[in-house]
Amino acid sequence: MNFLSKTLSTLTGTSIPYTFKEKIENQSVWTLYDGVNPKDNSSVTIFEINLRDQNILQSNYDQLAKNTFKKSKLIKFPELINTIDFIENDNNLYIITEPVVPLSVYLNSHNINNDSKILGLYNIANSLEFLNLKCNYVHGNVNVNSIYVNKEGDWKLFGFEFLTNLQSDPDQPIYRFSRYLAIFNNSLPDDVLNQGIDVIRPFPIKFDSYCFGKLIEVLFDNRINDKSLSSLVRRLTNPKINLRITIDKFLADGASIFKNNLLIEITNDLKDLKFKNNDEKLNYFKYNLANYFDSDSHVEFPPGFLENRLLPELILQYSIIEKFKPSVNSTNDDIIKNQESLAILLNYILKFGNSLGADEFNKSIKPIIFKTFASTDRSIRLILLNHLNNFERNLSESDVQSRIFYNLISGFQDTNFMIRETTLTSINLVIDKISVKQINQDLLKILAKSQMDPKPSIRVNTLILIIKIQSKIYNNSKNNVLITALSKSLKDTFTPCKMTALQGFEKLITEFSLEEICTKILGQLAISLMDKQSVKVRNQARKVFQLYLDAVETNAKNLPVVEEDEELEEKEFFKKFAPNVESEESNDIIKETNSNSGFSFGWNVVNKLVSTSVLEGQLNNDFNNSNVDLTTSVDQLSLGKPNQSSMDNSSNAKLSNVNTKETNGWDDNFDDVDDGWGMDEVKDEVETDKIIKKPVTRKVQDRAKKPGGLKLGKDKDKKPISNLRLNLSVDDDSWGGSDDW
Structure with missing residues (x-):
């Protein structure tokens, strides 16, 4: 753009304190450019004409431009174009105005409805009435090329090339210069075509009336459906000048048309607001403004009206109310009223602010969003969340991560389910702008709790979000998180939650390993295959189960087909702990056992191996001394007497068999093996309990006070007490609890 600015300055032969932007299409003596005022970086429109250009001189356009330049300085009116600056030098004339586009360009760029057109015509009629009656001017150039539209959508009258004061204008441009402009001849009344422009001298302002009527016909393409308006247009363009009405008569007779136009009504309201105090403005925004946006009114605002005309007023009023600080004199009603006002204004601000450009949005709306996200007021928070889908596109990743995320997720802790649910929906909208760290360290913890929310739809949407963000979960915990979340939802009482979990398993099948499957x-x-609530769940579970089973079977085909030696581990044991046993004898014992039982090994073969003379030695000694006989007498356990636990082999073997059966639940008959439901284990615990609960007195004589001696006295006949303390618990099954199985 700087290059363009320098180029334009070179072409025009001078420089001005404004930056030139793009050229605007225009049909007038002026060349138009978008521009910027460097002082405040505001937008402007630059009207330029080169007084040294020979084509302009030959066309006498310089005279028309000079008349515009001169009259623009003299006349100021709200409905006329707003001029900011005038620059004149030997080569050029410049008129700097508010940013505008020609009406012809505006109509080609936007689809304007009839109500907006009537609003625009109403503004132009008021401008003409001001010029004709208040200033005693005839405009003489009313058409689509002399009307401009600003950012607010207001139609502004300009094109002062022929503007003539009917009493004190020595140049009389309407009579002297009008023939220089070719487009002037496009829409002239018959009397002017036949007799020339001087024919309007008796009633010059009726010439403006005629041009205005022709403008209406052009705008409605000669198809005016409103009978009242159609009648007024015929009176404006009456061929007989004495029957032609003036602009003030048009406004008076068309009052009913303008009164029923809601766009004109709200425009007049906003004009009047400038002269009202803050309380009156606030009441208008709270109670009157909604009338233009309800379903019955069907008001369609022109482009730029809401965001550039109404929105600034709303933001100004919001900033005033926001500064309210409760004082000692403030009542609870005052505080509630203030919060209600903020909520209403914020709703309008976010609604209209969405149509702003990125730069203007960042400047005007973002600061409000960041500040209000920290609010604890539920109405404020709900409005923010409801509008998030509209303004999310204007938020950067940095905005979401540093200014919004932590305030946003606080909504999950709200006791109001609407806030929690809307918060969850909003997270979905900005999830792509949330960092991986925030997802794993903050969001997942919240979603784990949200998955148990009392509201069913929140549980469903939570699972959907978990599935959506699975690619951002850390790899070392990803599958555990997914399996836990999906499995938990399979047990949910809400059928859509189960269906979502099954669909999640189906979608994520490639994420899991065979071991996890x-x-x-x-x-x-498998649990969902027997779901009692929904046949849909059972059918979907069958489909997903088969997918996973097929995946397992497909991979199982690649496993080796060679069978390992079933007794390899048992052989390795005896090889390690009974190295003196000859392999042939050991194999004979194993074969004999296999022929007598459906299992490879049991306590039969162990007893036989122990009692075999071949195995006498360390193994036999270890086996005989491995168990403590709980039925041994007190005398045998006394430390002061020799240990009587060394019995003959047959007695010891018998005792060992009893103890083994009582504590492990196994016996020689394998028909009683635990069936998986734990019933045999319960039986064994009861039998063991009977043995352990036998009253057993274990006393050991106190040592004598003298070293190496025993304490003498009345307790000498008491049996010694054992120092062995057995802390046995009947309830402990040694497997770590049933939850592990």
Whole structure:
């Protein structure tokens, strides 16, 4: 753009304190450019004409431009174009105005409805009335090329090339210069075409009336559906000048048309607001403004009206109310009223601010969003969340991560389910702008709790979000998180939650390993095969279960087909702990055992191996001394007497068999093996309990006070007490609890 600015300055032969931007299409004596005022970086429109250009001189456009330049300085009116600056030098004339576009360009760029057109015509009629009656001017150039539209959507009258004061203008440009402009001849009344422009001298302002009527016909393409307006247009363009009405008559007779136009009504309201105090303005925004946005009014505002005309007023009023600080004299009603006002204004600000450009949004709306996200007021928070889908596109990753995220997720802790649910929906909108660290360290913890929310739809949407963010979960915990979340939802009482979990398992099947499928997933899916609430769940579970089972079977085909030696581990044991046993004898024992039992090994073969003379030695000694006989007499356990636990082999073997059966639940008959439900284990615990609960007195004589001696006296006949303390618990099954199995 700087290059363009320098180029334009070179072409025009001078420089001005404004930056030139793009050229604007225009049909007038002026060349138009978008521009910027460097002082405040505000937008402007630059009207330029080169007085040294020979084509302009030959066309006498310089005279028309000079008349515009001169009259623009003299006349100021709200409905006329707002001029900011005038620059004149030997080569050029410049008129700097508010940013505008020609009406012809505006109509081609936007689809303008009839109500907006009537609003625009109403503004132009008021401008003409001011010029004709208040200033005693005839405009003489009313058409689509002399009207401009500003950012607010207001139609502004300009094109002062022929503007003539009917009493004190020595140049009389309407009569002297009008023939220089070719487009002037496009829409002239018959009397002017036949007799020339001087024919309007008796009633010059009726010439403006005629041009205005022709403008209406052009705007409505000669198809005016409103009968009242159509009648007024015919009176404006009456061929007989004495029957032609003036602009003030048009406004008076068309009052009913303008009164029923809601756009004109709200425009007039906003004009009047400038002269009202803050309380009156606030009441208008709270109670009157909503009338233009309800479903019955069907008001369609022109482009730029809401965001550039109404929005600044709302932001100004919001900033005033926001500064309110409760004082000692403030009542609770005052505070509530203030919060209600903020909520209403914020709703409008976010609604209209969405149509702003990125730069203007960042400047005007973002600061409000950041500040209000920290608010604890539920109405404020709900409005922010409801509008998030509209303004999210204007938020950067940095905005979301540093200014919004932590305030946003605080909504999950709200006791109001609407806030929690809307917060969850909002997280989905900005999830791509949340950092991986925030997802794993903050969001997942919250979602784990949200998955148990009392509201069913929140539980469903939580699972959907977990599935959506699975690619951002840390790899070392990803599968555990997914399996846990999906499995938990399979047990949910809400059918859509179960269906979502099954769909999640189906979608994520490639994420899980075969070990995870076999040990963690298939069992969970199998439970859903017998779901009692929904046949849809059972059918979907069957489909997903089969997918996972097929995946396992497909990979199982690649496993080796060679069978390992079933007794390899048992052989390795005896090889390690009974190295003196000859392999042939050991194999004979194993073969004999295999022929007598459906299992490879049991306590039969162990007893036989122990009692075999071949195995006498360390193994036999270890086996005989491995168990403490709980039925041994007190005398045998006394430390002061020799240990009587060394019995003959047959008695010891018998005792060992009894103890083994009582504590392990196994016996020689394998038909009583635990069936997986734990019933045999319960039986064994009861039998063991009977043995352990036998009253056993274990006393050991106190040592004598003298070293090496025994304490003498009345206790000498008491049996010694054992120092062995057995802390046995009947309830401990040694497996770490049933939860592990």
